[in-house]
Amino acid sequence: QSMLTQPPSVSGAPGQRVTISCTGTNSNLGAGYGVHWYQHVPGTAPKLLIYGNDNRPSGVPDRFSGFKSGTSASLAITGLQAEDEADYYCQSYDRGLSGVLFGGGTKLTVL
Amino acid sequence: QVQLVESGGGLVKPGGSLRLSCTTSGFTFTDYYMAWIRLAPGQGLEWLSYISGSGGTIYYADSVKGRFTVSRESGKNSLFLHMNSLRAEDTAVYFCARDKDNYFDSWGQGTLVTVSS
Numbered sequence: 550q551s552m553l554t555q556p557p558s559v560s561g562a563p564g565q566r567v568t569i570s571c572t573g574t575n576s577n578l579g580a581g582y583g584v585h586w587y588q589h590v591p592g593t594a595p596k597l598l599i600y601g602n603d604n605r606p607s608g609v610p611d612r613f614s615g616f617k618s619g620t621s622a623s624l625a626i627t628g629l630q631a632e633d634e635a636d637y638y639c640q641s642y643d644r645g646l647s648g649v650l651f652g653g654g655t656k657l658t659v660l
Numbered sequence: 661q662v663q664l665v666e667s668g669g670g671l672v673k674p675g676g677s678l679r680l681s682c683t684t685s686g687f688t689f690t691d692y693y694m695a696w697i698r699l700a701p702g703q704g705l706e707w708l709s710y711i712s713g714s715g716g717t718i719y720y721a722d723s724v725k726g727r728f729t730v731s732r733e734s735g736k737n738s739l740f741l742h743m744n745s746l747r748a749e750d751t752a753v754y755f756c757a758r759d760k761d762n763y764f765d766s767w768g769q770g771t772l773v774t775v776s777s
Contacts, residue, residue, distance in 0.1 A: 582762070583762075583763070585763035585764075587705070587764075589699075589705075593769065594664075594755070594767040594768055594769045594770070595705070595755065595757075595764075595767045596767070597763065597764060597765050597766075600760075600763045600765070601763075606765065638704060638705050640705075640707075640763065640764075641762075642762045646721070646722075647719065648707060648719055648720075648721055649695070649707035649710070649762060650707070651697075651704055651705040651706065651707060652704065653704040654704040654705065
């Protein structure tokens with residue numbers, strides 16, 4: 550089955566650490582395809598945060614980190630800031646779909 | 661710097677058609693696959709299609725196959741999405757994005773398509 554599953558929401562206080570999980574299947578993450586993460590503030594262009602499991606594009610703070618193992622991946626955000634409040638999406642390639650697959654998205658609330 | 665600007669969205673009746681455009685600058689357009697991705701109200705991001713730098717390789721998601729057609733014009737550094745037989749569930753913000761090895765490193769701001777009678 551072709552799915553990437555994320556929790557609908559997470560929250561944390563400023564300065565705290567939060568993680569967002571992304572669970573895939575053997576047709577995407579488990580098949581060895583990389584996971585990528587995006588940050589989206591409604592009304593703006595989505596922004597690439599992590600590519601290839603754990604790589605940060607230039608300009609992305611090192612507070613953001615990615616991890617992948619088997620069919621699971623996660624995005625960690627440390628030193629939470631108010632500006633981190635956004636929707637976060639994981640993404641991979643799925644061989645069953647022969648195309649790109651996004652997770653359902655996770656809304657991060659900074660308390 | 662890399663810029664992508666979508667246009668062409670609007671209100672269209674069910675069964676109608678619309679053509680979206682994405683004008684790009686700041687990079688060699690023909691060196692990259694380009695993609696269309698949408699965000700429907702209350703939903704997550706959904707990949708729709710991508711097209712190779714030459715235009716010779718194209719893929720579609722099942723949800724739009726046979727109704728949507730992607731194309732590109734290298735002389736204008738532009739990407740297009742021709743949408744036919746539109747349905748209410750096609751209502752969404754449509755983004756174009758630069759594809760870099762099956763992830764998207766630059767996105768436009770999006771254009772809103774509303775399908776309603």
